[in-house]
Amino acid sequence: MTSTQQVTTAAGDGFRRAAGHPWFHRLSRAGLAARGAIYLLIGWLAVQIGLGDGGEQADKKGALQLVGEKPGGTVVLWALTLGFLGLALWRFSEAAYGQPQADGRKPVKRLASFGRGVFYTAAFAGMLGFVLGQGGQSSDQQSHSYTARAMEHPGGRWLVLAVGLGFVAWGIGNIVGAVRRTFLKKLRPMGPTAAPVVKTLGIVGRSARGLVFGGVGVFLARAAIAFDPNQARGLDGTLREFAGTPAGPWLLVAVALGLVVFGAYSLCEARWRKVEAAR
Structure with missing residues (x-):
């Protein structure tokens, strides 16, 4: 075995031991809790927009700005950022x-985990930049900027289309998984009181999240087809589009409440999700 192979093997063994350490599992659960907190805030901001009383953007940047304005906000921002590092x-x-x-x-399962x-x-990188005072862009x-830069290169238009279709597929997968309740396989056994509550939160919350990210994918695909990056939408823009449907702002409020529910479900995942790597 060459020295390079020995180093690679040692690094792999080290990461395997680290991934199996209880503190790594705690960091993973902290990440799920951080994700839950972010979605609770995004959902709340979107509800306010739907009710005509929201100036903040209903996305990760808006949520971070809301946290940063509160006493002790910097400490909480660092905790959320480290949580997302744990998720990655x-x-x-x-x-x-x-x-x-x-x-x-x-x-296919391992590839899905890699994509996530x-x-x-x-x-995490965007949150770190925000905490370090680099501001950051809204969703x-x-x-718009990523789509425009991609389209400047040969084949970039098709890459944007592929990413958009990927988001659509991810969104549909979330909805199907919620309806079929396959997410329950990823949770540890729960008591008779918690189980039906977590199941309901998972069905509603994961469906709402799938609907929103499927919408993000639709707008990316439309931007690629029209060759117009301005037609792309982030999380905030996609949510606001729900208010422009015949159902009006109340559809936005309903979807936003679904994201709040997903935030609550993520907090439950922080308690009951299986985070140990396969043996």
Whole structure:
């Protein structure tokens, strides 16, 4: 075995031991709690927009701004940021070693974990920039700028379309999984009181999240088809589009409350989610 292979093997063994450490599991659960807090805030901001009393953007940046304005907000912001780092590392450990369920080692499951790891890494990087005072872009600004930069390159238009379709598929998968209750396989056994509550929160919350991110994907796909990056929408812009439907602002309020429910479900996941890598 060459020295490079020895170093690679040692690094892999080290990450495997770290991924199995109780403190790594606690960091993963802290990440789920941080995600829950962010969605509670985003949902609340979106409810205010639907009721005509919201100036903040209903996305991660708006949520972070809301936290930062409160006493002790800087400490909370750092805790949330580190939580999202925990989410990213946890998902990458699942990509490397498999999810803790019967079919968790399947390539499609590990690839899905890797994609989520990339997603949470980007979220962590954006949050870190915000905490360090670099401001950061809103979800709509990010969507416009990333789409525009991608379309400047050959094949970029098709990449945007692929990402948009990926979000649509992810959203549909969330809704289908919520209806079929497959998410329950990822949770540890619960008591007779908690189980029906968590199941209801999961069905409603995951459906709402799937609907919103499916909408984000639709706008990305539309931007690619029209070759117009301004048609892309982030989380805030997608939520506001619900208010423009025939159902009016009340549909936005309903979807926003669904995101609040997903935030509550994420807090439950912080308690009962299986976060150990497959053995």
